[in-house]
Amino acid sequence: MTLDEFVKAFAAEFDDTPAEQFTPATKYRELDEWGSLVALSIISMVDDEMDKRVTGADLRNCTTIEDLYHLVESK
Amino acid sequence: MSMNNAIFSLEGKTILVTGASSGIGKATAIECSKMGANVFLSARNKERLEQTLSEMAPGNHCIITADMTNLEDIQKLAEEVSVLDGIALIAGINDKMIIKKIDDEYVSKMLSTNLSGPAMLVKSLLKDKKIAKQASIVFMSSVSAFYPSVSNAMYAASKAAVNQFAKVLALEVLPLKARVNCIQPAFVETEMIHKYSEETLSEIRSNYPLGRFARPEEIAYAVIYYMSDASQMVTGTSLVIDGGYTIH
Ligand SMILES: NC(=O)c1ccc[n+]([C@@H]2O[C@H](COP(=O)([O-])OP(=O)(O)OC[C@H]3O[C@@H](n4cnc5c(N)ncnc54)[C@H](OP(=O)(O)O)[C@@H]3O)[C@@H](O)[C@H]2O)c1
Numbered sequence: 001m002t003l004d005e006f007v008k009a010f011a012a013e014f015d016d017t018p019a020e021q022f023t024p025a026t027k028y029r030e031l032d033e034w035g036s037l038v039a040l041s042i043i044s045m046v047d048d049e050m051d052k053r054v055t056g057a058d059l060r061n062c063t064t065i066e067d068l069y070h071l072v073e074s075k
Numbered sequence: 076m077s078m079n080n081a082i083f084s085l086e087g088k089t090i091l092v093t094g095a096s097s098g099i100g101k102a103t104a105i106e107c108s109k110m111g112a113n114v115f116l117s118a119r120n121k122e123r124l125e126q127t128l129s130e131m132a133p134g135n136h137c138i139i140t141a142d143m144t145n146l147e148d149i150q151k152l153a154e155e156v157s158v159l160d161g162i163a164l165i166a167g168i169n170d171k172m173i174i175k176k177i178d179d180e181y182v183s184k185m186l187s188t189n190l191s192g193p194a195m196l197v198k199s200l201l202k203d204k205k206i207a208k209q210a211s212i213v214f215m216s217s218v219s220a221f222y223p224s225v226s227n228a229m230y231a232a233s234k235a236a237v238n239q240f241a242k243v244l245a246l247e248v249l250p251l252k253a254r255v256n257c258i259q260p261a262f263v264e265t266e267m268i269h270k271y272s273e274e275t276l277s278e279i280r281s282n283y284p285l286g287r288f289a290r291p292e293e294i295a296y297a298v299i300y301y302m303s304d305a306s307q308m309v310t311g312t313s314l315v316i317d318g319g320y321t322i323h
Contacts, residue, residue, distance in 0.1 A: 037173065040226055044176045055272065 001050055006069045009049055013041035024066035029059075046072055083303045086111030089135075089207075090302060091159050093143065093196070094166030096123035098265030099215060101130075102291035103163050103298045108132040110299055115156050117141050118166060143192030144184065153199035160207045161302040162200065164193040165215040167233075169267050171226040182229055189233035194240055201248075210253040213301045214241045215294075216313065218261045222321045234259075238313060245311040254310035256301050261317030262288040284319030 001009070003024055011022040017033045028034055039059050046054050052075045054068070062068040090107050094100030096118035104114050108131035116124050116138050124138045139155050141148040143166050167189045172181055193214065200206050219227050220235040238257050245255035262268050262279065268288070271279075280288060297314050300306055315321065 037225055040173050041175070044173065048176070056275065057272065 003066060003069050006072075007065055009045055010042065010065050010068075013038055013045055022065065024064065024069070026065050027063055028065055028068075029063070082305045083299060084111050085161070085299065085302055088160040088302065089113045089115070089157060090161035090163060091115040091117065091156055092163045092165060093117045093141075093193070094164075094215070095127050096120045098267060099260070099263055099291045099294045100163070100165035101127045102295040103165060104128075104136075105131050106292060106295035106299060107161075107163075107302065108134050108136065110303075112161070112302070115139055115159075117152055143196070144187045146195060149192060149196050150199050153196060153203050153205060156200075156205055158205050158207050159200065160210050162197070162206070162210065162212045163215070163298050163302070164196065164213065166192070167215060169217075169227075169230045171270075172229070173226045174228050177229060185229040185233050186236075189230070190236050190240070193237070197244060206248065206251060206253055208251050208253070209307075210248075210251065211302050211306070212241075212244065212248070212253065212255045213298050214238075214255075214257045216241075216257040216259045218259050218315060218317050218321050220259060222261075241313075242311050254301075254306070256306075256309060256311070257313040258294060258297050258301075259313050259315045259317070260289055260294050261315075261320040263294055264288050264290055282320070283317075284322060287318065289316055289318060 007022050007024055011019040014033050017031055039056060042059060043054055046052050050072060052072050054072055058071055062071055085107055090112045092100055092104045092114055095104040095116035104116050104127050108114055113135040116127055116136065118124055119140060119142050121138065121140050128136055128138060139152050141152040168185065170185065214237050216237045217234040219231040220238050223231055241255050241257050248255060268276065294316055297316055
């Protein structure tokens, strides 16, 4: 999955935040909609679409979507 | 009748315990054996069942492997056991998934393990006349049945269904003077909860009024109560064991 595709997939897990708002540099934990429910969605999206496991701690340790993308890719 | 400790004895009773290879079922098999019961231990994993057996008090115990999602296994289990004074339906799974991610396979695995399996086992035991007069049947439900949490939908649904199944069963086994009850634990220290990180667990634990999760034995003690003659007037009930978690 490319970074662009990852950003799209990441955005798709949000129900209220418009997809245009997401870029690789988005600090996702600062978004209003961010919370444990979206976090679970992201964990499950990464599992389904990339066959990689990220944890709640991983999500807390990254800042931007790009950080997370590189972390996932390195797994 | 005078009150004495013997009222909680399971001496001379034959009890089937499903899920006896791990956690609450394992503790139940062990504690029931200490109270004098002869136990049929069931689950899929034979080695882990043998481990449980090695920790039990001596008695006329017997291992029968069975997969609760496999109807043939369930029927074979019902055929192989002798007439039962007690049935503790403890085997179960809890795999968390938010609703927008669930699929057919996930839903049917959860419902077949937690609901249809135990239901079909009871049906087979009834059909084979393996449930003794005045027998006691206990289902391991969960506080999830009335206390929802995110990503727990199918599990909560399966356990809520178990509670209602148990009540209808309580009505239908009245001719046998048999009793049917549920136990609803919150978190218990077993493999089931160790999918969570230690960080998450200690956060949840800190919200437990009594400051900790139950040990598997503490659920087994309630099974002993329901299996014993101490609970002869108790049927159609459910006992919450949650350290005060759902107090509000
Ligand atoms: N731990 C908790 O926090 C908690 C809270 C509330 C309710 N409960 C309930 O308590 C029960 C026992 O849970 P536990 O915490 O002791 O979990 P556990 O340690 O994971 O044990 C689960 C047991 O179920 C058996 N099992 C699973 N799938 C099976 C299948 N398809 N066929 C036959 N046996 C199967 C397992 O045996 P094999 O793998 O050998 O087959 C094992 O013996 C469950 O019904 C659970 O929902 C647990």
